[in-house]
Amino acid sequence: MNVFEHGTVGGINVKNRVFRSATFESMADEGRVSPSMTEVYTNLARGEVGLIITGYLCFASSDNPSARTVSIGPDADLSGLRSLADAVHGHGGRVVAQLAHVGSQLHGAPSGEVFAPSAVVDPVSGILPTPFSVQQIETLVTEFGEAALRAKAAGFDGVQLHAAHGYLLSRFLSPVYNRRTDAYGGSPEKNARILSEILGEIKRVCGAAYPVWVKLNCDDFETRGEGLTYNGMLVAARALDAGGIDAIELSGGAFAGAWTPCRPLKHETYHLEAGRQLAAEVSASVISVGGFRRIEAIEAALSGGGIEAVSLCRSLIREPGLVKRWRQGDRSKAACVACNGCFNPGGVRCFFDLKGEERDAQKQVMAAMKGKA
Numbered sequence: 001m002n003v004f005e006h007g008t009v010g011g012i013n014v015k016n017r018v019f020r021s022a023t024f025e026s027m028a029d030e031g032r033v034s035p036s037m038t039e040v041y042t043n044l045a046r047g048e049v050g051l052i053i054t055g056y057l058c059f060a061s062s063d064n065p066s067a068r069t070v071s072i073g074p075d076a077d078l079s080g081l082r083s084l085a086d087a088v089h090g091h092g093g094r095v096v097a098q099l100a101h102v103g104s105q106l107h108g109a110p111s112g113e114v115f116a117p118s119a120v121v122d123p124v125s126g127i128l129p130t131p132f133s134v135q136q137i138e139t140l141v142t143e144f145g146e147a148a149l150r151a152k153a154a155g156f157d158g159v160q161l162h163a164a165h166g167y168l169l170s171r172f173l174s175p176v177y178n179r180r181t182d183a184y185g186g187s188p189e190k191n192a193r194i195l196s197e198i199l200g201e202i203k204r205v206c207g208a209a210y211p212v213w214v215k216l217n218c219d220d221f222e223t224r225g226e227g228l229t230y231n232g233m234l235v236a237a238r239a240l241d242a243g244g245i246d247a248i249e250l251s252g253g254a255f256a257g258a259w260t261p262c263r264p265l266k267h268e269t270y271h272l273e274a275g276r277q278l279a280a281e282v283s284a285s286v287i288s289v290g291g292f293r294r295i296e297a298i299e300a301a302l303s304g305g306g307i308e309a310v311s312l313c314r315s316l317i318r319e320p321g322l323v324k325r326w327r328q329g330d331r332s333k334a335a336c337v338a339c340n341g342c343f344n345p346g347g348v349r350c351f352f353d354l355k356g357e358e359r360d361a362q363k364q365v366m367a368a369m370k371g372k373a
């Protein structure tokens, strides 16, 4: 498959196979899409990124998102979300809304009670969460459906469930964090049940044709190897495939893992083999994410069969015009050096675009984050 081949991936018609993976911009204004966010999306679409997955959006009554997180809850500013989707469509791109629940992996102080699958202390926030009751899980499933319906109304081409990297849904899949003994925990099948229910609810309220994607970890790389591993992921992926999931983006790691999702420069295409294996098992489109920086590596990933698209995060923060540059014939590798200096609480920006005091302040954030991102 050619990088610039038109076609359908995960139920969405795209103009090429290089996507932007979900990137939390930390740019929302009290939960609303800000003009600087719309500018980021416009630049990516102008740069010919085939499809953009939004940074995680929050909506659940049991969640504690920061004010810098865009809300797609009942209070959401749908006009802001619509302007974002319109900006992407205006430049021939596609856009998928990532739906998330932060769970206990908070990066700031919570505004209310913190819920998780089980009462296990969160290694990132240090919080001991309250386990979800079954009734609260049912409410959450309903709220996922309502949020997806809002995404559809705002013009998004589909939604993606964030079930990776240590946020709530991935914690349900982890034997370390899910110690439940009811219908929602205790075996790989039961751990995956909430995801299947959410998928079913979204398809019910949005219609079977509305694309629903999921981002899964191929492995949590939990420090003792006790988290989700490939076989547990496969159980969840097969259940979702049977339920009609349209695409699976395969990532790995967590902020508290032996590996985070954002590895250093020397690691290239680090989840590709797991993605290839998964693609042989499911009929959903499989997208590989993690360490794509050379167009030759993307061509190789797509040519092996199975992988239908790849997604990039940090390289597109550094160069929003990367895909266009490659298409126009400048095939030199992405300029990103994977320093992770783009994790900027004041709003995602490439570290190398910062100057003076901003740069010094970000150096301190990076030092505090060392080993965590």
Ligand SMILES: Cc1cc2nc3c(=O)[nH]c(=O)nc-3n(C[C@H](O)[C@H](O)[C@H](O)COP(=O)(O)O)c2cc1C
Residues within 6 Å of the ligand: 021, 022, 023, 024, 025, 054, 055, 056, 098, 162, 164, 165, 215, 251, 261, 262, 263, 289, 290, 291, 292, 311, 312, 313, 314, 315, 340, 342, 343, 344, 348
């Ligand atoms: C600043 C930043 C924000 C991110 N936000 C999200 C997010 O909201 N949702 C998500 O699923 N992954 C998020 N990720 C992970 C990326 O989507 C991706 O999986 C990871 O960076 C590896 O891809 P890369 O090597 O191309 O950067 C984020 C990564 C970075 C650097």
